Amino acid sequence: MIKPIALLSLLTLGFGVSYPSMALPLDKIELPQGFTIDVYAENIENARQMALGDNGTVFVGSRKAGNVYALIDSNNDFKADKKIIVATDLFMPSGLAYHQGSLYVADVDKIWRYPNIEKSLPTIPKPELVYNKLPNKAHHGWKFITFGPDGKLYIPVGAPCNVCESELPFASILKLDLDTKQTTIVAKGVRNSVGFDFHPQTGELWFTDNGRDMMGDDLPDDELNRVSQTGQHFGFPYIHNSKIADPDFTDPQIAKLNTPPVLTLGAHVAALGMEFYQGNQFPAAFHHSILIAQHGSWNRSSKVGYRIMQVELQDNTVIGYKPFATGWLDGEQSWGRPVDVMTLADGSLLVSDDFANAIYRISYTKP
Template sequence: MLKPLVLTLSTLACLTPWSNAQALPLDKIILPAGFSIDIYADNVENARQMALGDKGTVFVGSRRAGNVYALIDTNNDMKADKQLTIASGLNMPSGITFHQGSLYVAEVDKIWRYKDIEAKLPEIGQAELVYNKLPNKSHHGWKFIAFGPDGKLYIPVGAPCNVCEEPLPFASILKLDVDTKETTIVAKGVRNSVGFDFHPKTGELWFTDNGRDMMGDDLPDDELNHVTQVGQHFGFPYIHNADIADPEFSNPEIAKLNTPPVLNLGAHVAALGMEFYQGQQFPEQYRNSILIAQHGSWNRSSKVGYRVMQVELEGNNVKSYQPFATGWLQGEQSWGRPVDIMTMPDGSVLVSDDAGNAIYRISYITDDAKK
């Protein structure tokens, strides 16, 4: 039976975009010269993955809140002034994506579709069940989803543990044909990917993966990985990073299959959403580089992460890895946790924050604008 929607016209409420801004110390955020950060929307409870509709609607998933939102900028001032709760009471609907006029929402074990959603707003049609054969374990069960250049829906299935041996599709990234319901395992040995994107020139899948816990403050690193063939293995649970053997699990034959990461991102930084920047607003050195949201550590003796990092590439090789936006962590106190990155049509970038309940907009003041 299809899950009912919790929606009335009263849920379409005008936001006061700066109503909570005093509680969000944006003056603490450090950006490269020429960049600025503003509030795009606040009071977006537990904001996680974002998706952009054809008509400019910013859709936002959540994890703990169980909600899916639509944010609307009615006067084109780069701040959302209307917020609609599309659905509530869902099971960790962190992952969302927009494709061919429809919004797709991932619960732990189901994929739903809202057809022609922007054409119907503020009314919402009944959700269609697309797929219901994903595992229903909640540990690392929340999703990040996106359609690839091949038109298939890519879905990570995290390991239901810190570290363990479980059969596929656990610890993998699969792709789903939403018409035939056929699935293909794209990558194996992936502990918990909550962010990926496709290279703008090659179309190949790149993804972040969170390293296991309880091996100390500095081991193992989170990873940035690159899939070059379907079914590739990325080591978990036997090998972490390029060559760190797991202290609890061993399988020499599978360990030989380990694909080393393109880049070690740091231990416990909780690398989540990532995106190849393809906008035209930022300076040239940002084009086709990767921006990664690091949610921040939860079990390290001193906190790390809580920032947005930039990875500059030369071909498929890393040229540099450096901070892009920092300041959500002040000493050992954090006031925000970046989750996802999304480029807007004007080339600015949105960053979601599930602790600050906000969406930020980072923009660059171009030379023409300065003049």
């Protein structure tokens, strides 16, 4: 039986009834002057990658929960007031993308399409199986997917281990032609990319990559990489950060082919979702800079990450790397873990958090 005092804190506006939870301590989040952070949606279990529909629907994947959500802000107050569960019991459907009216959802080993989904909601369209030839290994098997400027669907296939030698398509990023069902290996030697985007001017693919574990607190760094030529090798498992030889695996020939990272991001920070900011709300200094969600360390003696970082660029050259949003980590205790970033139509930024089960909105008002 629910006590009367608890009943007051139950959420009922479009989200159904849920157990009461403590308010998220957003006052701990530190942002540059002029920026504010608010809750866009709560009780989004294990929120991972986001995708934006043509009509403003925010679609959210999950990993542990196995769900896909559709969030609707029906009164345009920048808070979702309707949550529709699109799918349940999928195989780590962390990654999703919206393209030409349809929602694409990545299981570990399959890609599904929900056609004309925004026109159908709240009715869920019958999913169509688009591709079913991905490996079914759960270790680093969850995906981050997006469509490139070429109209192809880009899909990472993580290494099925902490560090090991494995056959392609493991440890790679590939692209799928939806018409022919043919795949092309875009990048090799990629341990586990859970975030990428395309440079708004060059169209080149930039991606984050998580470094291996069990080499100590400070080695190797996570990486920000740029694909300048299809099929480039980025070192894993033989070379880390372009210069650190792996203690367990060697291949001098591949080591010579290793493509250096554009930027090293810090060891164990768990760099995940990233995006070139192309909105019109943030100051001009943010235009075409990269915002990276760092999920945070899990096996370091002192925790790092748990923040949003900004990478400043001049053309294809990194000229700055600094914190944008911090405060999810308080000493050695964390109350949230950022996963993905996505710009809304008004230029504000959404951030998903799979630990606090929330979506935040960061906005800017000129001081």
